[in-house]
Amino acid sequence: MELDQRLKTLATGQSVADAIASYIHAQGADTPDPIDEAREESEAIVEIMFLMAAVDGHISDAEIQQLRASIQAIEDMGAIDGVAVEPMLESFTRGLDTEGWSQRLNDAAARVRAPDARSFAFRLAAGVAFVDDFVAHAEAAAIDSLAAAFEIPKDEAQAILRDVHDTLFGGPANDT
Numbered sequence: 001m002e003l004d005q006r007l008k009t010l011a012t013g014q015s016v017a018d019a020i021a022s023y024i025h026a027q028g029a030d031t032p033d034p035i036d037e038a039r040e041e042s043e044a045i046v047e048i049m050f051l052m053a054a055v056d057g058h059i060s061d062a063e064i065q066q067l068r069a070s071i072q073a074i075e076d077m078g079a080i081d082g083v084a085v086e087p088m089l090e091s092f093t094r095g096l097d098t099e100g101w102s103q104r105l106n107d108a109a110a111r112v113r114a115p116d117a118r119s120f121a122f123r124l125a126a127g128v129a130f131v132d133d134f135v136a137h138a139e140a141a142a143i144d145s146l147a148a149a150f151e152i153p154k155d156e157a158q159a160i161l162r163d164v165h166d167t168l169f170g171g172p173a174n175d176t
Contacts, residue, residue, distance in 0.1 A: 106144065
């Protein structure tokens with residue numbers, strides 16, 4: 001399976017926009033513009049993927065390719081559209097340089113509110129960490145930090161990580 005197809009497989013399930021709408025409805029919140037809320041949450045998910053790529057101090061070409069493919073998958077789901085990738089990455093880089101990795105992660109994670117969107121973001125961020133089939137110590141710590149920020153229980157996080165790895169590189173989920 002080509003990398004693009006594997007990435008799209010990771011992005012299956014409830015769309016981010018649907019997850020956000022579900023969250024807003026469940027909270028009974030009246031927001032001025034649910035479209036803006038969905039875009040904000042989607043951009044936070046993209047920033048989380050960027051932070052996962054940047055955590056070891058170097059963003060590889062494979063991580064950039066994964067990040068771009070994931071952004072495209074989010075766009076294909078209708079959660080965001082017309083993303084200018086380069087300006088977005090430049091903005092994320094400035095925030096990272098100014099505020100630091102932990103602060104940016106906490107800020108971005110706080111903007112991803114719906115449980116389904118958090119699981120989706122965790123899945124995509126893991127895909128960025130796994131893209132080269134090697135997880136550096138910094139990436140492993142970042143995955144743990146993200147799971148904690150999203151309040152994803154350890155067993156659930158491990159199941160998601162196994163599924164992401166199997167999806168990207170073949171394994172039990174792809175042996176049919």
